[in-house]
Amino acid sequence: MKHRRSIGVAPPDRHAVEIEKTTLATLAEWFVIYARCHACRHQTFIDRRDIARRCGHDLSLANLARRLRCHECGNRSGNLLLLQMLPRD
Ligand SMILES: [Zn+2]
Numbered sequence: 633m634k635h636r637r638s639i640g641v642a643p644p645d646r647h648a649v650e651i652e653k654t655t656l657a658t659l660a661e662w663f664v665i666y667a668r669c670h671a672c673r674h675q676t677f678i679d680r681r682d683i684a685r686r687c688g689h690d691l692s693l694a695n696l697a698r699r700l701r702c703h704e705c706g707n708r709s710g711n712l713l714l715l716q717m718l719p720r721d
Pocket of ligand 1: 669671674704705
């Protein structure tokens with residue numbers, strides 16, 4: 633079963649990440665995480681090591697998305713996680 637609705641990815645064929653199963657520990661290290669507010673579209677970088685320290689390495693990306701709260705407007709619902717792949721060299 634795929635849960636793709638709450639994550640924004642590009643290009644989709646290279647970012648096949650199942651957010652319900654993927655945790656901070658299992659997400660490949662070349663991904664960086666951003667969050668975008670559903671209400672005001674504020675976008676911010678998420679330090680995955682900081683989140684892992686505070687919430688645990690076994691937190692799934694889906695659960696992380698549900699915990700997000702916008703620093704700008706305080707919105708807590710419908711916020712998106714965005715994954716960006718770092719260049720690998
Ligand atoms: Zn907001």
